[in-house]
Amino acid sequence: MSIIFKINNPITLKSGTGVTLSEGVIGFTEKDFDGSNSANVKVAIGQPIGISDNVQFDSVTLTSGDSLNVGGFVISDGTISGSRVRFQQDLEVTQNLRVTSSLVVNGTITSGSGTFGSTSKTTTHNTGSTRWGESLTQKQFATGSFEISSSFFLNGYEVNEISNDTDLTDQSPKAFVTENVTKSHLATIKPDRDYLRKSFVHTGSFVNSATSSFTAITASSPTSMTSTSENDFMFFINGMVMENDALTIEQKGSTNLELRIDTDALGYILDSSDEVIGFGKFNS
Numbered sequence: 001m002s003i004i005f006k007i008n009n010p011i012t013l014k015s016g017t018g019v020t021l022s023e024g025v026i027g028f029t030e031k032d033f034d035g036s037n038s039a040n041v042k043v044a045i046g047q048p049i050g051i052s053d054n055v056q057f058d059s060v061t062l063t064s065g066d067s068l069n070v071g072g073f074v075i076s077d078g079t080i081s082g083s084r085v086r087f088q089q090d091l092e093v094t095q096n097l098r099v100t101s102s103l104v105v106n107g108t109i110t111s112g113s114g115t116f117g118s119t120s121k122t123t124t125h126n127t128g129s130t131r132w133g134e135s136l137t138q139k140q141f142a143t144g145s146f147e148i149s150s151s152f153f154l155n156g157y158e159v160n161e162i163s164n165d166t167d168l169t170d171q172s173p174k175a176f177v178t179e180n181v182t183k184s185h186l187a188t189i190k191p192d193r194d195y196l197r198k199s200f201v202h203t204g205s206f207v208n209s210a211t212s213s214f215t216a217i218t219a220s221s222p223t224s225m226t227s228t229s230e231n232d233f234m235f236f237i238n239g240m241v242m243e244n245d246a247l248t249i250e251q252k253g254s255t256n257l258e259l260r261i262d263t264d265a266l267g268y269i270l271d272s273s274d275e276v277i278g279f280g281k282f283n284s
Contacts, residue, residue, distance in 0.1 A: 010034035013041060020044050191222040200284060204259060204276035209269035212276040214257045218249070219281040233280030235259060242266065257282075 010032040015021045021028055022042045033039065049055055067076035074081045132140045151160035151174070163175040166184040198219045204212035218228045230249045235242045246265035250258050259278065263269045270276070 004036055006034045006036045013043075018045050192224055195219060195222055195225065195281075198281050198283070199279065200282040201277060201279045202257075202282055204278060206270060206272040206274070206276075207258070209271070210261050210263050212259045212261075212270060213252070214259065214278055214282075215255060216257050216278075216282045216284070217254065218251055218257060219283045221281075228281050233278055236277045236279070237270075237274055239275075 011034075012030065012032050013021055014030040015028075020043075021031070022044070023031070023039050033041075047053070047055060067074050069075075073085065132138075151158050153159070158174050159176060160174045161172070161176070162178060163170065163172065164178045164180055166181050168177075168181070168185065200216075202214045202216045204214045207213050218232075221228050230244055230247045233244075233249070235244075235247060242261070243266065246262040248260050250260065252258050257278075259276065261270065
C-alpha cells in the first residue's frame with residue numbers, strides 16, 4: 001500500500017478573462033490541487049502570442065497618464081504621435097479631425113462635404129460647389145492664376161467671359177472688357193469728344209452794315225455728327241444776343257469766317273462802332 005501525501009495549503013487554479021483551464025478534456029473554472037493525485041492541467045488563452053503571430057484585442061484601455069509605445073508610434077490618452085503616422089488602408093473619422101500643425105496629403109481627399117477653416121472657412125459640398133468664407137468682410141487671396149471654364153456671378157450678375165472684342169459687336173451683357181478694348185473704344189470716340197469740347201470766343205471786325213468778319217475758322221465736325229453751322233454758335237452785338245434765325249455764316253478762305261445778318265429780320269444794321277462777339281465751335 002502506497003502512502004499519499006497531501007499539502008495543507010493546496011494550490012488553487014482559477015480561470016479569468018481570456019484564460020481557460022482544462023484537465024484532460026474536461027474544462028474547469030476553479031480547482032484546488034493538494035498533491036493527492038497527478039494531473040495534466042492545460043492553461044490556454046484565445047490566440048497565439050508568439051513574436052511572429054498576429055495578436056488581436058477587441059479593445060485596449062490605458063489608465064490615465066499611461067501610453068502604448070509601438071516602435072516609436074505612441075498612443076496615449078487622446079493622443080496619437082510619432083515621427084510619421086501612416087495608414088495603409090482606410091481611416092474613418094466619425095467625429096471631428098483636428099490638425100494643429102500641417103496636414104500633408106499625397107493622394108486625393110474624397111468626402112461628401114468638408115469644412116476647412118480657422119479665422120475664415122471654406123466648405124466643399126458633395127454637389128461640387130465650394131463656399132469661401134462666411135461674410136462679406138472676409139477676403140480670399142490667390143497668388144497664382146485663376147482659371148474658370150464656365151461663368152461666375154458677381155452680386156447676382158452672371159459673367160461668362162472677359163472680352164477682347166474691340167468692335168463691341170457682341171454687345172454681351174455678361175462680359176467684362178479688357179484694357180485693350182477700352183483703349184480702342186476711347187480712341188474711336190476721341191474726335192467726337194474733342195469736337196464737343198471746342199468752345200472758343202472771337203471778336204469780329206466790321207465789313208459792312210450786314211457783315212462782320214472773324215479771323216478764325218470753324219471746327220470740323222466728325223463724320224458721326226452734323227456739319228458745323230450757325231446753330232453751333234452764339235453771337236452778341238454790344239452784349240445783346242443776336243437771333244440765330246437771322247444769321248448765316250460762311251468760311252472765307254483758310255483764315256476768315258464771315259457772319260452775315262438779315263437786317264430786315266433783326267430790324268437794325270451793323271455799325272463800325274458795334275462790338276460783335278462770337279462764341280462756339282471755332283477751331284481754336
